[in-house]
Amino acid sequence: MENMLKSIRQEDIQDIFECLSQAVGEDRQEASEHLGLRTRVSEPFLNWDLIYRNLMNKFDEGNLKYSVTKRGMWTVLLLYDENSKLLFSFMRASRFKDIKNRKSASRPQYVQALINLNAELQAPEKQIRLFADEPKFTQTELERTLDELCANFDGSIDTKNSRHVMVVFSNKYGSIDSLKAYLLDRDLDIVCEQDWLDTAKPIMSSIPETVQPVEKEIVPTLKPKALNRIREKELVAIKEQEAQKNA
Numbered sequence: 001m002e003n004m005l006k007s008i009r010q011e012d013i014q015d016i017f018e019c020l021s022q023a024v025g026e027d028r029q030e031a032s033e034h035l036g037l038r039t040r041v042s043e044p045f046l047n048w049d050l051i052y053r054n055l056m057n058k059f060d061e062g063n064l065k066y067s068v069t070k071r072g073m074w075t076v077l078l079l080y081d082e083n084s085k086l087l088f089s090f091m092r093a094s095r096f097k098d099i100k101n102r103k104s105a106s107r108p109q110y111v112q113a114l115i116n117l118n119a120e121l122q123a124p125e126k127q128i129r130l131f132a133d134e135p136k137f138t139q140t141e142l143e144r145t146l147d148e149l150c151a152n153f154d155g156s157i158d159t160k161n162s163r164h165v166m167v168v169f170s171n172k173y174g175s176i177d178s179l180k181a182y183l184l185d186r187d188l189d190i191v192c193e194q195d196w197l198d199t200a201k202p203i204m205s206s207i208p209e210t211v212q213p214v215e216k217e218i219v220p221t222l223k224p225k226a227l228n229r230i231r232e233k234e235l236v237a238i239k240e241q242e243a244q245k246n247a
Contacts, residue, residue, distance in 0.1 A: 003192040004163060005181055007084040010199060015058050016079075016088075016167065017179060017200035023050035024171040044092075047171075051090070052077045064088075067152040071110055076149060085162040087150075089114055093170040093178055100188045105136035107188075112137060113145035115186050117164040123189035167196075 027050045028043075052068065055077060059066050064079040079088040089111075091099075099107050116139075137145075150157045163183060170178040179196040 003194070004084075004086075004183060005165065005192055005194045008081070008086065008165075008181070008194070009063060012063055012081070013196050014200055015062065016055070017176065017196060018203050019054035019058050020051055020169055020171075020179065021176050021203055023047060023054050024176065025174045027054070029174065048075075055079065065153050065155065065157075067150055069149050069152055071149075076110055078149060078153075080150075080153060080157055080162075085158055086165050087114065087117065087157070087159075087162050088165045088167055088181075090167045090169070093168050096166070096168045104187070105134055109137055109141075109145055110149060112186075113142045113149065114164040114166075115184055115188065116142045116146065117159065117162055118183065118185055118191065121163075121183065121185045121191045123185050123187070123191050126189055127187065 024047055028047060031037075031046060031050065052075065056066055056068070059079060064081055067078045067080070069076050069078075077090065080086070081088075099111060104112070146159055150159060166182045166184060168178075168180050168182060169176055176197070179200070181194045181196060183191045183193070185191055
């Protein structure tokens with residue numbers, strides 16, 4: 001099967017990479033300093049607010065459309081490419097691993113609704129499962145959930161002919177250290193994938209480095225007695241040199 005992710009524009013990959021990098025890096029640092037935070041309890045949630053803000057600002061008039069929907073205590077942001085008919089969602093790598101290891105019935109409804117777009121696809125390599133998972137939601141419920149997730153797009157979305165792409169990332173020490181796009185089947189097995197860090201260009205920091213001032217060399221100040229001793233030693237040395245010449 002041809003890798004359908006090849007239809008994603010490189011400029012969109014670069015824009016997404018920059019939005020995420022900026023959010024977990026400089027934006028996170030500036031927010032912490034501005035708020036005077038002394039603990040990091042809210043860091044994961046603050047990172048998501050910064051990521052979503054950056055994506056919304058970037059694609060407000062960009063190649064991709066966005067939709068933001070509230071799901072209980074969580075907020076889901078989706079991007080949609082009208083040309084390739086790919087619908088993108090975002091998830092941290094640790095969260096993706098957790099959901100992937102669950103039984104189908106215990107996976108979030110919104111994830112199953114998105115994955116349902118790929119119902120006709122099947123991964124070339126399937127995980128071995130001891131027991132078949134019983135579906136928790138009906139097809140009608142999943143379609144209704146998908147409509148709710150896409151309700152805030154500017155214009156209609158062709159969900160009947162679209163595919164879902166999950167963008168999975170992780171960050172460490174203020175930078176993105178993993179960024180992959182997955183086309184998954186309904187079991188969350190990988191149909192095809194792209195490593196976006198292989199193609200994304202690094203971004204330069206917009207915060208100038210703080211230049212440390214050069215410390216002036218401290219010249220010790222000698223007291224008058226010390227100066228007189230030095231002069232006396234110099235005179236003695238001159239007299240000895242003259243005596244040696246006359247000898």
